[in-house]
Amino acid sequence: xxIVFYIAAxxxxxxxxxxxxxxxxxxxxxxxxxxxxxxxxxxxILGAAFVxxxxxxxxxxxxxxxxxxxxMMLNLGPASAEAxxxxxxxxxxxxxxxxxxxxIVELVxxxxxNARQDITAQGVDPRQVGIALYxxxxxxxELAAMLLMAGIVGAYHLGRYRNxxxxxxxxxxxx
Amino acid sequence: xxTVPMESGLILAGxxxxxxxxxxxxxxxxxxxxxSLEVMLNASGLAFIAAGSRWVQPDGQxxxxxxxxxxxxxxxxxxxxxxxxxxxxxxxxxxxxxxxxG
Numbered sequence: 373x374x375i376v377f378y379i380a381a382x383x384x385x386x387x388x389x390x391x392x393x394x395x396x397x398x399x400x401x402x403x404x405x406x407x408x409x410x411x412x413x414x415x416x417i418l419g420a421a422f423v424x425x426x427x428x429x430x431x432x433x434x435x436x437x438x439x440x441x442x443x444m445m446l447n448l449g450p451a452s453a454e455a456x457x458x459x460x461x462x463x464x465x466x467x468x469x470x471x472x473x474x475x476i477v478e479l480v481x482x483x484x485x486n487a488r489q490d491i492t493a494q495g496v497d498p499r500q501v502g503i504a505l506y507x508x509x510x511x512x513x514e515l516a517a518m519l520l521m522a523g524i525v526g527a528y529h530l531g532r533y534r535n536x537x538x539x540x541x542x543x544x545x546x547x
Numbered sequence: 548x549x550t551v552p553m554e555s556g557l558i559l560a561g562x563x564x565x566x567x568x569x570x571x572x573x574x575x576x577x578x579x580x581x582x583s584l585e586v587m588l589n590a591s592g593l594a595f596i597a598a599g600s601r602w603v604q605p606d607g608q609x610x611x612x613x614x615x616x617x618x619x620x621x622x623x624x625x626x627x628x629x630x631x632x633x634x635x636x637x638x639x640x641x642x643x644x645x646x647x648x649g
Contacts, residue, residue, distance in 0.1 A: 377551045381559045388563055388586055392570035397578050404582060407563075411593060414559070417551065418600040423608045430615055431589065435622050442626045443578065446633055452576075459575040459640070468572035472565045479561045483554045490550040491601050496608060504605040505612065512609075516616040523620030530627035 377417045384410040395456040397443045401436060408432040419495025556597030563590035576639045577632065581625045588618045 387407040394400040408431045415424035505513060563586060570583030592611045599607015629639070636643045 374551050377555065381555070384559065385562055385566070388566045391586065392566060392574065392579070392583055397576070400579060400582060404585070407586070408589065411563075411589060414556070414593065415596055418556065418596055420596050420600055420608055420611075423596060423611050426612065426615060430619065431585075435585065435619060438622060438626060439578070439582065442630065445630060446578075446639070448639075452639070455640075456576060460573070464573055465569075468569050472569050472572075476561055476565045480558055483557055486554075489553045489601060491553050491556065491597065492550050494603060496600065496603060496605050500605040501608045501612075505609050509609050512613055516613055519620050520616055523623050527623040527627040530624065530631050 373417055377414060380410045380413040380417070383407075384414065393460075395453040395460070397448060397452075398440070401439050401443065404439075405432050405436050408436070418491060421495065422498035422501060553597055553601045557594055560590045560594035560597065563587075563593065575641050577629050577641050578639060580641060581622065581629065584625075585618060585622065588614055588621075 384407050387403045387410065390403040391400045391407060394403065408427060412424045412427040412432070415421075415427060567583045567586030567590060570586065571580055574580055574583065592614045595607040595610045595614070597607075599605070599610075632644050633639060
């Protein structure tokens with residue numbers, strides 16, 4: 373099982389690197405789907421089968437479809453990929469890249485100075501998750517419901533076409 | 548041997564988080580910035596799952612479900628904002644929307 377974990381981890385890292393370096397948005401989205409699927413494999417190996425299914429259905433299914441629809445609505449042509457390659461200069465990469473690499477090296481160092489702890493893949497069944505979700509975490513579920521409602525209202529309000537406001541006498545577009 | 552060291556899971560989560568962070572810092576296209584934010588949220592969820600299955604407790608998976616709901620709400624509002632900004636400025640450059648001098 374450990375070898376499957378490491379293969380999935382390598383696939384996840386490579387596809388995520390491809391996500392943040394692609395010029396074309398649709399290519400980046402497809403690599404993102406690969407990354408999410410490999411993370412779902414890792415969840416399955418770690419014994420969280422329910423969450424692995426949720427990752428495929430909600431993340432790789434619903435959220436990525438939302439992204440694809442927005443990219444379709446934006447209707448970006450080949451000119452956008454050319455603009456991307458102008459924006460992605462090497463000098464822009466070096467600073468954040470080096471500083472973030474320092475942070476990840478520190479994190480690896482801290483994790484390896486502690487004693488090694490193994491995960492046995494016995495797993496947590498969805499029944500326990502459901503009992504915890506609707507028992508001690510019921511307040512969080514209600515807050516998540518309110519958040520999703522606010523998300524729906526906000527997306528509707530922001531995504532609407534704004535009408536051009538014209539005054540009755542002053543036929544000029546108001547600012 | 549059916550065991551995976553927890554450190555590997557946490558290091559993978561850290562690497563994915565840092566990659567998403569680099570994406571947020573480096574890219575100027577707003578669609579890519581939102582996509583990198585999704586990578587970061589997913590990585591934090593992976594850390595929760597790894598810790599939750601180390602101690603065989605359901606709390607990690609519960610937190611992942613909350614992160615999932617939050618990511619869905621965030622991405623719907625963010626994409627609506629991107630559409631609105633693209634309609635106004637005719638570009639996806641994040642530097643175009645600097646009226647507030649941020």
